[in-house]
Amino acid sequence: MSTSDTGQRLPIGFDDNTLRQLTGDFTEQQLLWLSGYFYGRYAAGPGAAPQLTPTAAATTAAVAATAPATKPRITVLYGSQTGNSKKAALQAVEAAKHRGFEATARDMNDYQGRELSKEQVLLVVVSTQGEGEPPVAAEELHQFLASSRAPKLPELRYSVLALGDRSYLHFCQTGREFDERLLRLGATTLAPRVECDLEFQADARQWIEAVLQTLGGAAALVMVNGTSSAPAPLSVEEYSRQHPLTAEVLEKIQLNGRGSTKETYHLELSLAGSGLRYEPGDALSVVPNNSEALVEEVLRATQLDATAPVQLKGETVPLLTALTERLELSTLSRDVLERYVQHHPAPKLRELAGATEQLQSYLYGRDAADLLVDYPAELSAQQLVDTLRPLPARAYSIASSLLAHPDEVHLTVGAVRYAAHGRQKQGACSCYLADRVAIGDSVRVFVERNEYFKLPQNSDANIIMVGAGTGVAPFRGFVEERAELGAGGLNWLIFGNPHFTTDFLYQTEWQQHFRRGTLSKLHVAFSRDQKEKIYVHNRLLEYARDVYDWLENGAYLYVCGDKQRLAATVHKALVSVVQLESGASLEEAEAYVRGLKKQRRYLEDVY
Structure with a gap:
C-alpha cells in the first residue's frame, strides 16, 4: 500500500496503470531521474523537503549527462591460449548485462573479420604468447586487421585489455597491436588500453568498470524481482594466486635412473577435503620460496x-x-x-x-x-x-586423472640447474620442489584451467600424443582418464628423451596400458641411444601414413614440451607428413595444418 510524503495513503485508483499513463511519454533518462527523485523523497522520510539524496542525485545526474537513449550493443572478443582471456571476457559480459547492456562474448577463433563493420562497441581481450606472438585463436583476425582487406571503422568504439607476462620483452605485444590497428582503421577509443601481468584479475576488473562508466552504464541499476541491485561482483575462484590451497606432499619419487643427465621428480599432493577439482590438460601452479x-x-x-x-x-x-x-x-x-x-x-x-x-x-x-x-x-x-616484481607461481601440467586418483593431484617436475655468469643457478620452483620439499611437507597450489588442451568431447575420437621429457605429464592424465571412462577412441603416444635405460618416464605404466589396450600405439625416440639422433618429429615422419590416416579420420593431435625445440619441429614434420601422404603442395599442407588448429584438433601445451 503506497503513501504520500505526508504519510497519507494514496487513492486506491492511483495504481500501476495510472502511473503508466502519467509516464507513458517519458524518455529513459526521465524515468531514471524520477526513480532517483522518488527514492530521495522516500529516504528523506515523512515531512522532509523534496530532494534527492547525494547518491541518487549523483546517479541521476550521471545518467542525464552520459546515458544514451538506446544502449549500444557490446561484443567482447577474446583470444585465449589457456583460458584467462576468456575468463576476463565472460566477466566483462556479466558486468555489462548487470548494467542493462546487450553483451555477447565471441571467440576470435570463430569470428570473421568482415563482422567488424557491424559492431557498435567492441571490447578486445587478448593474450600474448612468448615473445610477442598472438595466441592461435587470434592469428587470423590479427592478420586480417593488418591486411588491406580490413574495413574502415569510423563508427566503432572499442577498448583493449591485454594479458601478458612481464618477464618477456614483448610484454602484451598482441594487445598493443590490436589497439593500434583498430585506431588506424578509424575506431574511437572508449577507455585506454590496460596491460595486465600474470595477476590480471584486479586490473581486468578496473578496466571493465572504466569501459562501462564511459558507456553510461554505471548508473543503470538492474531491477530484479522489483528490487534495485548493484552490479554483481566479479567471480573469484576459491583457490587462486591470492588464496592458494596448502596441499600435503604424499609421495615424491625420482623417475630417472642412475647416471642420467636429467633429474625428474614425480610428486603426489593431497586434495582431501579441499573441494579442489581439475580436468586432464589443466595445470597446477605452485607458489615457491626462493633459495x-x-x-x-x-x-x-x-x-x-x-x-x-x-x-x-x-x-x-x-x-x-x-x-x-x-x-x-x-x-x-x-x-x-x-x-x-x-x-x-x-x-x-x-x-x-x-x-x-x-x-x-x-x-x-x-x-x-x-x-x-x-x-x-x-x-x-x-x-x-x-624495484623487484612479485614472485609468480610456476605452472606444471597435471600428470593425473582425478577419476583414477581421487583427492590427489600428480606432477612431473624436471629440476633446472645450470651455470651462468660465473655462478650456479637453479629454477626457482623446480629446485624448491626437488631440494626443499619432502614427503609430509606442504606446498601452496592452485589450478590453472587450460580449456584449449582438453580431451575430445567425443570419447570415440582417436588421439595422438607427442611429448618429450616432462612433456609426457598431461598424457599420463589423458590415458588414465580415458581408461576410467572406458572411452572407445584409440590412444597413441610418441615419447622422446635421451636414453631408454635411464629416461623412459613412467615406463611400467605405459607398458601396462599397452597390454590392457588402453594405449593402442606406443613409439619412443631415445635420441642418444644410437649414433644418429632420433627425436619425436622423426617418428612422426617414420609413421607418416598412420599419422595422416588418423587425422583424416578425425583424430586429435596433442603436443606438449619445449616451444622452440619440440613444438616448432613437430609442426614442420606434420606439414611434411601432409605433403608426403596427400600429394599437397607446401602451401596446401600448411593450410591443412592451420585448419587442424582452427578446428582445435591440433593442440599445444608448450613453454
Whole structure:
C-alpha cells in the first residue's frame, strides 16, 4: 500500500496503470531521474523537503549527462591460449548485462573479420604468447586487421585489455597491436588500453568498470524481482594466486635412473577435503620460496639488514621474508631493470634498458643478484622491494586423472640447474620442489584451467600424443582418464628423451596400458641411444601414413614440451607428413595444418 510524503495513503485508483499513463511519454533518462527523485523523497522520510539524496542525485545526474537513449550493443572478443582471456571476457559480459547492456562474448577463433563493420562497441581481450606472438585463436583476425582487406571503422568504439607476462620483452605485444590497428582503421577509443601481468584479475576488473562508466552504464541499476541491485561482483575462484590451497606432499619419487643427465621428480599432493577439482590438460601452479643461498647473495650485494621492515601490499614484513616468500629473484625481467635505472645513474645501464636486442642478451640467464653486483647502487630496503616484481607461481601440467586418483593431484617436475655468469643457478620452483620439499611437507597450489588442451568431447575420437621429457605429464592424465571412462577412441603416444635405460618416464605404466589396450600405439625416440639422433618429429615422419590416416579420420593431435625445440619441429614434420601422404603442395599442407588448429584438433601445451 503506497503513501504520500505526508504519510497519507494514496487513492486506491492511483495504481500501476495510472502511473503508466502519467509516464507513458517519458524518455529513459526521465524515468531514471524520477526513480532517483522518488527514492530521495522516500529516504528523506515523512515531512522532509523534496530532494534527492547525494547518491541518487549523483546517479541521476550521471545518467542525464552520459546515458544514451538506446544502449549500444557490446561484443567482447577474446583470444585465449589457456583460458584467462576468456575468463576476463565472460566477466566483462556479466558486468555489462548487470548494467542493462546487450553483451555477447565471441571467440576470435570463430569470428570473421568482415563482422567488424557491424559492431557498435567492441571490447578486445587478448593474450600474448612468448615473445610477442598472438595466441592461435587470434592469428587470423590479427592478420586480417593488418591486411588491406580490413574495413574502415569510423563508427566503432572499442577498448583493449591485454594479458601478458612481464618477464618477456614483448610484454602484451598482441594487445598493443590490436589497439593500434583498430585506431588506424578509424575506431574511437572508449577507455585506454590496460596491460595486465600474470595477476590480471584486479586490473581486468578496473578496466571493465572504466569501459562501462564511459558507456553510461554505471548508473543503470538492474531491477530484479522489483528490487534495485548493484552490479554483481566479479567471480573469484576459491583457490587462486591470492588464496592458494596448502596441499600435503604424499609421495615424491625420482623417475630417472642412475647416471642420467636429467633429474625428474614425480610428486603426489593431497586434495582431501579441499573441494579442489581439475580436468586432464589443466595445470597446477605452485607458489615457491626462493633459495636461502640466492636470498643471501641479494642481501650481500645490497648490504641491507635482513630484519629491516618493508611494506608489501599494505603489510609490514621483514626484508628477509619479502625476499624469501614474496619477490622474484631468480629471473630478471625488463620492468625490474627499468625500475632499477631510477636508482642507478650510469649511462650504460640507461642505454641497455632502451636497447631491445642488447637487453635481451643481458637478461638471459641473469637473476636479481647479478644486476645488483653488475651495477651496484645504494638502495633502502623499501626501494629494493619496490624495484623487484612479485614472485609468480610456476605452472606444471597435471600428470593425473582425478577419476583414477581421487583427492590427489600428480606432477612431473624436471629440476633446472645450470651455470651462468660465473655462478650456479637453479629454477626457482623446480629446485624448491626437488631440494626443499619432502614427503609430509606442504606446498601452496592452485589450478590453472587450460580449456584449449582438453580431451575430445567425443570419447570415440582417436588421439595422438607427442611429448618429450616432462612433456609426457598431461598424457599420463589423458590415458588414465580415458581408461576410467572406458572411452572407445584409440590412444597413441610418441615419447622422446635421451636414453631408454635411464629416461623412459613412467615406463611400467605405459607398458601396462599397452597390454590392457588402453594405449593402442606406443613409439619412443631415445635420441642418444644410437649414433644418429632420433627425436619425436622423426617418428612422426617414420609413421607418416598412420599419422595422416588418423587425422583424416578425425583424430586429435596433442603436443606438449619445449616451444622452440619440440613444438616448432613437430609442426614442420606434420606439414611434411601432409605433403608426403596427400600429394599437397607446401602451401596446401600448411593450410591443412592451420585448419587442424582452427578446428582445435591440433593442440599445444608448450613453454
